[in-house]
Amino acid sequence: MYRQYEGTPTYTQQSRMSDKDVITDVLSSVKHMSGHYHQGILEANSHDTRQAFLNLHDYTLDQHKNIVESMKSQGWYNPEMANPRNY
């Protein structure tokens, strides 16, 4: 049986994305687009289209770098270092 709500449901903190979630989602989108531009370069037939995809790819890599730097400064991007002793 469905619960009956009275009035408008309140906007809870749980339903809101955190700033970390937001920037992670944008990073994910940019990474996806970067791969697609790379594929576009490989599939280009004309010099102009290839150059267009190259420019877009460069733009996207710059975006990626900015997001990662921003996340690192917040402590949200901490890739684990390889430990030679665990080899």
Add this chain to the structure above:
Amino acid sequence: MYNQSTSQITQKEKLYLEDQLSQEQVCLSKCNQYLNQVQNPQVRNCIEDIRSSCEQKVNFISERLNQAGFPQNQSQRPHYY
């Protein structure tokens, strides 16, 4: 190696450009939405930069498609499947 024609594009190139145009438009929409909710100033600045880059890329791709004879209506939302 490449066809030097500056305007005509292949069907595959057209599909790639159109697909990326819609992806960039979605990213632009997300950035606009996120700017209304983020609290952290550094995250805000980062998303503003990304939004600006997305706008430039949308214009760039639209211009390339226009050159090839496929005019893009900026106000028209792309189709999603």
